[in-house]
Amino acid sequence: MTYATALAIFLPLALGIAAFGSALGLGKAVAGAMEATARQPEASGKILVNMMAGCALIEALTLYVLIVVFVLSGKIA
Amino acid sequence: MSLFLAAAYASEAAHEVHHASAGAAHGGGASHDSSLHTLNFVGLIAHYVGGPTGEFLTRYENLIFEVIVIGILAAVFGAAARRAALVPGRLQTACEAIVEGLEGFVTGILGVRGRKYVPFLGTMFLYIWVMNLIGLVPLMKSNTANSMTLPGPVALPVPTTTVSLALLVFIYVQSIGIKNQGLVGYLDHMAGQPRDVFGWVMVPLMLPIHLIGELAKPFSLTFRLFCNIMGGHILVAVFIGMAIGAAFIPFQAPFLIFEIATSTIQAFVFTLLSTVYIAMMLPHEHKHEEPATHAAGTSASGVHTHGATH
Numbered sequence: 607m608t609y610a611t612a613l614a615i616f617l618p619l620a621l622g623i624a625a626f627g628s629a630l631g632l633g634k635a636v637a638g639a640m641e642a643t644a645r646q647p648e649a650s651g652k653i654l655v656n657m658m659a660g661c662a663l664i665e666a667l668t669l670y671v672l673i674v675v676f677v678l679s680g681k682i683a
Numbered sequence: 684m685s686l687f688l689a690a691a692y693a694s695e696a697a698h699e700v701h702h703a704s705a706g707a708a709h710g711g712g713a714s715h716d717s718s719l720h721t722l723n724f725v726g727l728i729a730h731y732v733g734g735p736t737g738e739f740l741t742r743y744e745n746l747i748f749e750v751i752v753i754g755i756l757a758a759v760f761g762a763a764a765r766r767a768a769l770v771p772g773r774l775q776t777a778c779e780a781i782v783e784g785l786e787g788f789v790t791g792i793l794g795v796r797g798r799k800y801v802p803f804l805g806t807m808f809l810y811i812w813v814m815n816l817i818g819l820v821p822l823m824k825s826n827t828a829n830s831m832t833l834p835g836p837v838a839l840p841v842p843t844t845t846v847s848l849a850l851l852v853f854i855y856v857q858s859i860g861i862k863n864q865g866l867v868g869y870l871d872h873m874a875g876q877p878r879d880v881f882g883w884v885m886v887p888l889m890l891p892i893h894l895i896g897e898l899a900k901p902f903s904l905t906f907r908l909f910c911n912i913m914g915g916h917i918l919v920a921v922f923i924g925m926a927i928g929a930a931f932i933p934f935q936a937p938f939l940i941f942e943i944a945t946s947t948i949q950a951f952v953f954t955l956l957s958t959v960y961i962a963m964m965l966p967h968e969h970k971h972e973e974p975a976t977h978a979a980g981t982s983a984s985g986v987h988t989h990g991a992t993h
Binding site for chain 1: 839840903906907909910911914948949951952955
């Protein structure tokens with residue numbers, strides 16, 4: 607197996623695993639925000655803001671993997 | 684009108700597809716200029732004029748766009764502040780609402796003593812926000828998505844504008860720490876505040892952990908902002924590429940709207956994290972003297988507990 611084949615197999619797999627992990631984390635974050643909004647609907651603005659911040663931080667981890675994919679995919683061709 | 688739209692669409696499509704194809708096919712060799720060469724109006728002028736003016740424009744393309752963003756911000760806020768009346772007009776009201784929202788947001792995290800950090804953080808938010816949004820206009824590019832490939836054997840695309848913003852925040856936060864706590868207090872904070880024998884024993888462990896944590900902050904700031912904006916642009920570019928093959932149906936429209944949301948959210952998260960880093964650098968007061976009862980982040984003025992009136 608050449609390194610190009612290995613990269614071609616495992617780069618999309620790595621991105622899929624990262625997306626899976628971040629989807630789980632985001633699901634928990636949004637679920638917590640929904641529950642908090644249901645308990646106190648008048649705080650929904652502040653809860654939304656904090657949820658957005660948390661989601662952006664979780665999303666960043668998947669984007670780090672995306673950057674690695676872009677860098678390494680230049681080495682395939 | 685329709686001809687203008689078609690021309691704008693074609694130019695935006697060419698800009699985005701060039702962007703995406705250059706991005707996908709690059710990364711292997713070392714190049715001396717920015718790796719993802721986007722088609723914007725400065726590039727077009729440089730291409731058609733050529734010569735030393737063209738080279739100047741190509742070299743300082745990022746600076747030209749930064750000056751454009753700063754010019755937009757200065758023009759809007761300067762026009763609002765020029766004839767500052769007690770009963771404000773529409774532009775002044777809008778700008779005051781933005782500034783008030785930013786001030787409420789920052790003081791909600793930092794307290795009343797955070798008012799002197801509001802200019803830096805607020806300007807950072809506005810600068811990143813306008814810079815992200817301006818990349819969605821056809822024939823313009825957003826500098827936060829700009830990266831250059833390192834010359835040499837390890838050809839990594841390194842973001843340029845975002846790393847400068849994050850370094851600025853890093854230097855500012857560390858200087859706030861040193862100025863507020865003194866150099867000894869700063870090192871004490873870095874070493875985890877050893878007070879007893881157990882604390883002093885843990886210093887060789889806590890000090891590197893804190894140092895690496897402090898260094899990881901600008902690193903994560905740059906890559907979060909860069910990846911989000913660049914990823915959003917590549918997403919739009921992929922859909923424009925699909926649309927070109929399929930009779931110009933604008934598939935990329937929902938993703939452009941999502942990109943507007945991402946631009947705002949990423950600017951907000953950058954500012955939020957910078958504010959939190961400043962809050963962690965200041966001496967911790969474990970009593971909350973000011974409950975944040977105003978809606979942070981929204982431009983509507985909420986209930987202000989600190990009785991400052993404008």
